Amino acid sequence: MSLVKPVCVGDFEEIAKTVLPRNAWDYYASGAEAMQTLEENKSAFSRIRLRPRVLVDVSRISLETQVLGQCIQSPIGVSPSAMQRMAHNEGERATARACAAMNTCMILSSWSTTCLEDVAEAGRSVRPDTSGKREVPSPVRWFQLYVYKDRDTTLNLIKRAEKAGYGAIVVTVDTPYLGRRLADIRNRFIIPPHLTLANLEAQGQGEKARMDHTVVDKDKASPATPGQSNTSGLAAYVLEQTDASLTWDVVHWLRSVTSLPIIVKGVMTAEDARLAIHHGVDGIMVSNHGGRQLDGALSTIEALPEVVEAVKGAVDVYLDGGVRRGTDVFKALALGAKAVFIGRPVLWALAYKGEEGVKEMLQLLEDEFKLAMALSGCTEVSQISRRHLILPGDSSVSSQLIPAKL
Numbered sequence: 075m076s077l078v079k080p081v082c083v084g085d086f087e088e089i090a091k092t093v094l095p096r097n098a099w100d101y102y103a104s105g106a107e108a109m110q111t112l113e114e115n116k117s118a119f120s121r122i123r124l125r126p127r128v129l130v131d132v133s134r135i136s137l138e139t140q141v142l143g144q145c146i147q148s149p150i151g152v153s154p155s156a157m158q159r160m161a162h163n164e165g166e167r168a169t170a171r172a173c174a175a176m177n178t179c180m181i182l183s184s185w186s187t188t189c190l191e192d193v194a195e196a197g198r199s200v201r202p203d204t205s206g207k208r209e210v211p212s213p214v215r216w217f218q219l220y221v222y223k224d225r226d227t228t229l230n231l232i233k234r235a236e237k238a239g240y241g242a243i244v245v246t247v248d249t250p251y252l253g254r255r256l257a258d259i260r261n262r263f264i265i266p267p268h269l270t271l272a273n274l275e276a277q278g279q280g281e282k283a284r285m286d287h288t289v290v291d292k293d294k295a296s297p298a299t300p301g302q303s304n305t306s307g308l309a310a311y312v313l314e315q316t317d318a319s320l321t322w323d324v325v326h327w328l329r330s331v332t333s334l335p336i337i338v339k340g341v342m343t344a345e346d347a348r349l350a351i352h353h354g355v356d357g358i359m360v361s362n363h364g365g366r367q368l369d370g371a372l373s374t375i376e377a378l379p380e381v382v383e384a385v386k387g388a389v390d391v392y393l394d395g396g397v398r399r400g401t402d403v404f405k406a407l408a409l410g411a412k413a414v415f416i417g418r419p420v421l422w423a424l425a426y427k428g429e430e431g432v433k434e435m436l437q438l439l440e441d442e443f444k445l446a447m448a449l450s451g452c453t454e455v456s457q458i459s460r461r462h463l464i465l466p467g468d469s470s471v472s473s474q475l476i477p478a479k480l
């Protein structure tokens with residue numbers, strides 16, 4: 075099939091919709107329930123206006139930034155998304171190669187369809203384009219963790235991730251139960267039979283790696299179990315396998331079993347950000363799971379300022395959810411995110427053209443972001459600040475924001 079070259083991230087989505095099987099498209103595209111939060115993640119960005127500065131020499135611009143103290147080429151990384159081989163046969167391997175080539179951070183899902191060792195190996199075999207640079211950095215790759223009820227299963231995953239060179243554990247804290255994604259419920263979605271949750275298969279847990287043994291109708295589910303009447307196979311699997319009783323103690327448990335930095339993914343409030351710092355995390359990802367969990371939750375770009383304020387610079391704060399344009403990246407950085415991560419666009423790009431597609435999409439977002447910086451008068455990411463924005467609540471230009479002498 076000849077496909078027109080995408081010129082914006084939305085074009086990748088249009089193409090993916092035409093090439094993906096319905097089951098896969100529905101799983102990737104869905105948000106929870108009325109999908110308000112899914113939409114809000116995107117539309118909240120467009121309610122923020124930019125204040126460009128002019129007559130700055132923008133003939134050279136650097137996008138370089140650091141995450142957990144490691145350099146990456148741009149502040150645009152890849153969020154964990156499960157089951158990437160539904161989009162392209164090379165799935166997570168292709169994403170790893172693309173991220174390594176672009177020298178950016180990839181977070182691998184616990185529920186990948188390629189095992190974490192193979193993903194690490196795929197990324198290692200690629201050298202980023204470092205023309206003009208002396209050092210060839212090793213790619214930054216983190217492992218996203220779902221905590222299984224069976225802690226030995228979880229511990230094995232962590233130990234393997236350490237051994238394979240993953241640089242951090244990103245523990246997802248917004249999924250004690252799966253949100254109600256209506257299309258998946260209608261499709262009775264489970265992982266397709268030709269694929270497995272490869273990390274479990276690799277540790278000899280073949281049955282856990284498939285979902286065909288999962289009981290979909292939880293007639294026997296306790297009445298206290300939320301959201302399980304008429305559900306998807308995936309939701310039933312999450313209920314069966316993962317630990318809904320997690321509390322902040324999980325951070326201490328993780329500390330006791332690994333020396334890797336710990337990032338909590340799914341923090342949306344100042345209160346939880348303070349608790350995260352209190353419990354000693356190394357990073358916070360502001361995320362509402364791409365609107366797939368609590369429908370009606372605030373957009374991530376609106377949640378970001380209170381989290382950044384609560385954290386007071388103690389650790390890196392990252393954001394994902396609804397980032398589709400370079401100007402979105404700019405806005406998130408201006409509000410204090412150290413980097414942004416993207417979810418669905420990676421799946422669309424995989425569906426479009428595998429590794430090449432992901433590279434093309436990341437390159438496009440980088441280019442858009444670079445242009446946003448140039449047209450706003452910024453040459454380094456550290457120059458992007460709150461002064462470059464007008465938020466919906468700001469009266470045109472607030473005097474406290476802009477000191478009179480400027």
Ligand SMILES: Cc1cc2nc3c(=O)[nH]c(=O)nc-3n(C[C@H](O)[C@H](O)[C@H](O)COP(=O)(O)O)c2cc1C
Pocket residue numbers: 101102103115153154155156183184185218246339361362363364365366394395396397415416417418419
């Ligand atoms: C198909 C799909 C699968 C996902 N799988 C995971 C996962 O395994 N672990 C996780 O922490 N988040 C998962 N997420 C959430 C993403 O990491 C991320 O928070 C979200 O997609 C960001 O929003 P965006 O898609 O608008 O960029 C998934 C999201 C999608 C769309």
Ligand SMILES: CC(C)CC(=O)C(=O)O
Pocket residue numbers: 156185249252308312363366
């Ligand atoms: C298997 C799921 C829990 C993966 C996920 O996080 C999602 O589908 O949003």
